[in-house]
Amino acid sequence: MFKTLDDIGSGKRVLVRLDLNSPVEDGIVKDNRRFARHARTVRELVEAGHRVVVIAHQGRPGRDSFVSLDQHADLLAEYVETPVAFVDDVHGEAAVAAIRDLGAGEVLLLENVRMCEDELPERSPTEHADSEFVRSLAPEFDCYVNDAYSAAHRSHASLVGFPRHLPAYAGRVMEAEYEANTSIANREFDGPVTMVLGGAKATDVIDVMSALDEGVDNYLLGGIVGELFLRAAGYDVGYDVGDGELYDHQWADNEDRIRELLAERADRIRLPVDLAYERDEERAEVPVEGVEKTQPLLDVGATTVGDYGEVIEDSAAVFVKGALGVFEDERFADGTVGILESIASTDCFSVIGGGDTSRAIELYGLDEDYFSHVSIAGGAYVRALTGQSLPGVEALSRDD
Numbered sequence: 001m002f003k004t005l006d007d008i009g010s011g012k013r014v015l016v017r018l019d020l021n022s023p024v025e026d027g028i029v030k031d032n033r034r035f036a037r038h039a040r041t042v043r044e045l046v047e048a049g050h051r052v053v054v055i056a057h058q059g060r061p062g063r064d065s066f067v068s069l070d071q072h073a074d075l076l077a078e079y080v081e082t083p084v085a086f087v088d089d090v091h092g093e094a095a096v097a098a099i100r101d102l103g104a105g106e107v108l109l110l111e112n113v114r115m116c117e118d119e120l121p122e123r124s125p126t127e128h129a130d131s132e133f134v135r136s137l138a139p140e141f142d143c144y145v146n147d148a149y150s151a152a153h154r155s156h157a158s159l160v161g162f163p164r165h166l167p168a169y170a171g172r173v174m175e176a177e178y179e180a181n182t183s184i185a186n187r188e189f190d191g192p193v194t195m196v197l198g199g200a201k202a203t204d205v206i207d208v209m210s211a212l213d214e215g216v217d218n219y220l221l222g223g224i225v226g227e228l229f230l231r232a233a234g235y236d237v238g239y240d241v242g243d244g245e246l247y248d249h250q251w252a253d254n255e256d257r258i259r260e261l262l263a264e265r266a267d268r269i270r271l272p273v274d275l276a277y278e279r280d281e282e283r284a285e286v287p288v289e290g291v292e293k294t295q296p297l298l299d300v301g302a303t304t305v306g307d308y309g310e311v312i313e314d315s316a317a318v319f320v321k322g323a324l325g326v327f328e329d330e331r332f333a334d335g336t337v338g339i340l341e342s343i344a345s346t347d348c349f350s351v352i353g354g355g356d357t358s359r360a361i362e363l364y365g366l367d368e369d370y371f372s373h374v375s376i377a378g379g380a381y382v383r384a385l386t387g388q389s390l391p392g393v394e395a396l397s398r399d400d
């Protein structure tokens, strides 16, 4: 449906859009798997003797994470194992001069594209193609590669404007993410399909469940979302404790849809039968019938992990969206890690998505190779699961 790096040839001037958007702490850009993944695409372009110019974004104006890409150049260079030059300009004279100076097999990163006013408005590809940003850079290149799947749900200039001027190709990350994340909608599996749904964002999970009625045989719920469903089932859970804002407003916003889903799909939805909480600084577990509504509940319990593991063992495909507990705290990681281990021990097709959830894989030393695909996308993954098209993918696919 789109052309790939296999179709480019060699020795071209290539503009490549990556998603290097990263956590920033005290002004320091944190390394994360986006660098390692995109490095593969960049390395392949370098090895083909192209002149490689990278564009990417970081944060949004007004936020602390809205910083220059100078640190990103060093991090990317480590993974590509080749120097990555940086110019603090997006499309002005300095950027164009640096682009023209580039030799074959060299890599240059331009400044954060969100520092350019043309980038962020959600506009059509035709409007973006006509922006000064896109019109001033496009003539410097022979082709455009979009590898930024995890930003492809945005109709921003650097993601949709260039394919109107240049032959456009998908990078390796774009290809792999697209194929894995749309497989729940596009692929037939030879056995039950299971979704593990957790995390803190109830609306995302409800949207995914609503969109995927036919294709899914089992829903295994946990996290905040699981507690909201348990509350709908009549258990005394899912109440905000102290100043927390995790439950009550999400309950108010989603109560009706949760009740409907539970009634319609009672035979396919599995809820936690036990939960974990903190007692005397240790992990303690309690059956759902016994929880008191003043306890913060931070993970699913061991019986739930066992039950869910049996369902996973019998599944042909498992998709994960959201963590089953507060896995960042080792005491409450058993649910998330236990489920990931169950998936890893089967040979089912598996996709682990959600920026936070996939972090549990590296935090607890699981091997990525045990899973069919570990996504680096958050919002784009949810949109793909719900069958929505992504403007950045659409822009690559046009055949007019």
Ligand SMILES: Nc1ncnc2c1ncn2[C@@H]1O[C@H](COP(=O)(O)OP(=O)(O)O)[C@@H](O)[C@H]1O
Residues within 6 Å of the ligand: 198, 199, 200, 201, 222, 223, 224, 246, 297, 298, 299, 321, 322, 323, 324, 325, 326, 327, 328, 353, 354, 355, 356, 357, 358, 378
């Ligand atoms: N019971 C819980 N109470 C509080 N936070 C939870 C609970 N279960 C999961 N979480 C939190 O949810 C976060 C992941 O949620 P979310 O952002 O929805 O998922 P993702 O980013 O993977 O899509 C994790 O950081 C985890 O700490």
Ligand SMILES: O=C(OP(=O)(O)O)[C@H](O)COP(=O)(O)O
Residues within 6 Å of the ligand: 019, 021, 059, 060, 150, 151, 154, 355, 376, 377, 378, 379, 380
């Ligand atoms: O990190 C990103 O999305 P994600 O947080 O949904 O994974 C993308 O870079 C998009 O960034 P944006 O949500 O500021 O447009």
